[in-house]
Amino acid sequence: MPRETFTRRKWLAAVAGGLTAGCGGRAGGGETPTATATPPPDTTTPPPATTSSGSAGEIEDTMATGSTSFEQGSGTCALEADPIPDGTWPMPHHDPAGTNAAPAANGPTGFPLNERWTMSALEAQVTFPVADDNFVYLVAADPDSPPSVPTAAVLCHDPRRNGEIQWRYKIDAMPIGPPVAAAGMVYVPFGPRGDARVLAIDRTNGQLRNAYDLPGRFVGELGTAGTSLVMPSEDAYRVVDARTGEFCWSFAPNEVRRSERRDRKIRAAAVGDGVAYIGTGYPDGEPTTEIGHLYAVDPSIAGMRWHVPLSGPVGRIAVADGVVVATTGNGVAGFDPATGEALWTATADASVRPATLAVSGDTAVYGTRRTLHGLDVKAGTERWSLPFGVRGDVIFVGDVLYAVGRSDPTSQRILLAAVDAPSGKLRWQQEIYDPIVDVMAANGYLYSITDDGRLFAFTSV
Template identity: 25%
Template sequence: MTRNKFPVTRRQALAVCVGATIGSFTLPREWFLSSPERIPQSATGSWPMERHDPARTGYAPESNGLTRKPNVSWQATIADKDEILSRLVCSDKTVYATSNDTLYAFTAATGSQRWQTSQFGTLPWTESSFRRTENSLQVRNGPTLGNKQLFVGSRNHLAAVDLTDGSAQWGRRTSGTSTVLRVGNTVYINNGDTAVAIDLQSGLERWKTSPTVGVYPYAYADGFIVGPAGDSDPSPVAAINALTGKREWTTPIKIKNPVSSIPTHRPNPCIVNGTIYYGSGPLYALTLTDGTVRWSHSIGATGVSLTPVSDGSAVYFVLDDSVRAVDAESGKLRWRVDLPALETPALIDGTLYVGLEHGIAALDSATGDEQFRVTLSETETVSSSPIIAGGTVYLALGQTLYALTDK
């Protein structure tokens, strides 16, 4: 069922009632902000955001994976043949997927559709209306799971969505959001060249940078938010303080094409054990605290969109119909497997899952040896990166979402 209504939270209702009661008196914005304490980034049996966590490791060590050829537990096909499922996250009970214009929720156990929504409406305390004449979300990033919320970025808006029915809790107008990063009780986005920290519960701003010191908040670890400094092409890499937005460092290393109109086509960093792995050719390892270069690894190309994942031992990425593993400490190539891989891998202990043109393959992460390969469709092309939760691998091909298990 499509949902387009707005729920009213106690915090929001109280804000409106108080405002009506006290007239022109203005309460401080801090009154509406939840405390910035850390909350768990992910629960066991979930894949809450792009590449699993704020550091964008793509690594779920707590998950049980599949090492032998799996079975299709279920498949769910959306009705709109013009839409393509492209981004997946999941809790322990629900899988969430987006297409260009719609957000979907499916029951993880059976694949039955719980709800879908393509329009959020309006609220008096949001910064602007979400209503679009063409009735379209125009999803550009996310979804990202939060504390009983789901965050979705569209072309000009960020919305917090209720997990139970898809209705919006709050929203903000932006001027081009290319990334959504959730850390604890804070959501970080870019608003053009400005980095903005937003309170998870209320949707109110904690801080924002000026365009001259902002970064695109691609990844987070140990108090640092890392990404390209501005939308120049190429762009230097920079880090800001997650609590204050203060610029911590900028490195002269330049990343080619850091901001594409299609978010999944941008180079993106991952951060493991105090090291940032990032590049568009070559691949760099940078020290998180000051941005110094530890090593660089030539990939035989420049201006490509590397989206690495890492377990701390090796860094894995897909490039030119191959999957490659580079030693995390030295930057030396461990192995390369020629495979028609199309999407960012997902990683658990010992196994790397890679989306192929018409299915998925599992590789031994230590050696690159193939553990299994499954063709899911002869006609549809893989359209999402795989995710892993609760012993199940989820993958989208065109309009169909697949759940793979060993049962």
């Protein structure tokens, strides 16, 4: 397979930009006059050198000398999973460690909740929001805007001014994933998955600073970890310097010796102690398979620490309390992060929702279409279960777990529920008449997005 590098595209002439005042400022009347995009600086990245994989554990001869699965670049960036600062949520669905555990300061923990403000992008699609300590960022897109040209806008909202838009950046393309806030930028992937483009937009004023190619077929979501920006394709976990865009390293599971290429498509990843834990399986939409793989990739040794074959494709990964937790088809398993030794396994009552895993303290929560489960992270034993079928992700805010779903799988009633994480007891729930699909907590608010183009911000009454 030819090696691919992370390069800048020459397509900026096609980008139309628009902005108001910087996110610290305020535009008169909330209008957003257009402005010319700022061309990014000319930078080039030398071709990376290939380095053989190393190993520090098990499992098969796939880690033999000569493997080309790890590719070293010229950039130097730290792969860190430090706790996120209070009030912020920089990447979609989870923090770098994959725990989906936000500090108590991030959102409301008293009940009932009250809708504080709403953003509407009627007849448009909206992405999952991310936030720094002051503002909220998301993308609203209309695939059918006239004259049959898709239009999207990266939006910066001030939550303390009832969601007022501070700036917007427009582009004639559809987003293929939500944004990430890293190194003073908002990074957003656009275009067809086989030819993705990543924009780096200045968070202070909404101006374009850089634009890059992402080789391979983009899947999943962008990620951030320390000074690293993760840009995954279907076949490679690619890491670049979030400050400069310089290529640091990549790992390609299908290049591991004796691999079965068709079942090693990247589906999930998380970071812990400078190591990337990468899960694979059959790509979504393909025929199912009972095979999955979990890799521990350590850039300090330019290769794998260990690799474990699994009985099902990986859905989500979290690293917490000295355990790597992974959902695999109809179960959850815990692994030793140093050796890959299986510490415990738990079988679910139905297929585990791939997007549902959260870990806080010594409790791991996952869900199926019928039940929410709380496990002991160290032992894998079940602490509690709740008849609540999740339809999106779940998130901790302190010791409160928020989830969207149904208490009865035969009912059409969609509920927003708050659960006491240590005990599994329901603290509050409310029927939701809007089609909420996901939740996030930051800036003291619980945010929810809907499939009809709205962003809600809730606080405690």
